[in-house]
Amino acid sequence: MTYVIHTRAELAAATREAAGDEATTAVVMTMGALHQGHRQLMREARARAGFVIVTIFVNPLQFGPNEDFDKYPRTLAADVEACRAEGVDLVFAPSRDEVYPGGAPSITMNAGALGEILEGASRPGHFAGMLTVVQKLLMLTGADVAYFGEKDFQQLALIRRMAHDLELGVEIVGVPTVREPDGLAMSSRNRYLSPDQRRSALALSQALREGAEHTDADAALAAAHKILADEPGVRVDYLALTGTDLGAPPAEGPARLLVAARVGSTRLIDNVPLTLEKAA
C-alpha cells in the first residue's frame, strides 16, 4: 500500500511508525515527472530497505531566475502510480510553504569549491539550493540511506561530500544512469524537446560514448568534441574530462567525461565513466 501525504506532520507520524518497526528507511528525492531513471532508484531502494519514501518537490531554491521553474512538468497523479507500481511505501509531495515555512530560509548550505565548477559555473546558487533541500528532506524523512542518480554526477558528488563533511550519518548510494534505447539519458526535461531537437540531443550521449572508447585524455575529448561540433542543433556549455572526484583527471585509472549543452532552449546534461591509461 502506497500512502500519499503532503504535510510534515503526516510525514513525522508515518516515519515514527516505521522507526517503531526498526526498518531501514530509504529515501528517493525527486522533482516528479517520474521516468524509468527515477524508478530504477526506487527499485534499488525497495530491494534494500524496509521502508521506502519518495519525495516529490520542485525546489524553487535551486532554480535561477531565468530557468524553467514555472514550466517544469508537474504530473503528480502519474507519479503516484509509478511509485505504487514500484512498491513505494510513502510519497511525500509537500507544498512550497510546507518545506519553507515562513518563506525562503536565511541559513542555507554552501556548496564550496566543488559547487562553483561545471554546472555551478553556469547555474550560480543552484547547488546551494539543492543541498539545502536535500539536507531538509533528510532531516524530515529521517532516512538511513538515500539514493541519487549518476545522471547528475556533480550533484551526487556534492551530496556525498555534504554527508561526509557535516557528519550526516546517512548512507548515500549512487545509481548508474538509465538511458533510452538509443542512448539518450532519461530526463524529465526531455519532454520539452521537439522531434528534431530530440534527434539533435542524441549527439550528447553519442559524443560521450565515442569519447569513452579512448584511454588517452586528449583523444577522448577530441572524439567527443567532434561529434558535438558536427551537430548544429546543439550548443555546448561545457565538455570536461575529470577524475571521479571531479578534480583533475588522473594519469591513469577511472575518470569521468561530462557534457552540458542547450538544445533549443532546453539545457541537458550527461556523463559517462571511462578509464585512462598511460601511453605505452
Ligand code: AMP
Ligand atoms: P530529478 O527529479 O531530475 O531531480 O531527479 C531525481 C533523482 O533521479 C536524482 O537523484 C537524479 O540523479 C535521478 N535521475 C534522474 N534521471 C536519471 C536517469 N536517467 N538515470 C538514473 N537516475 C536518474
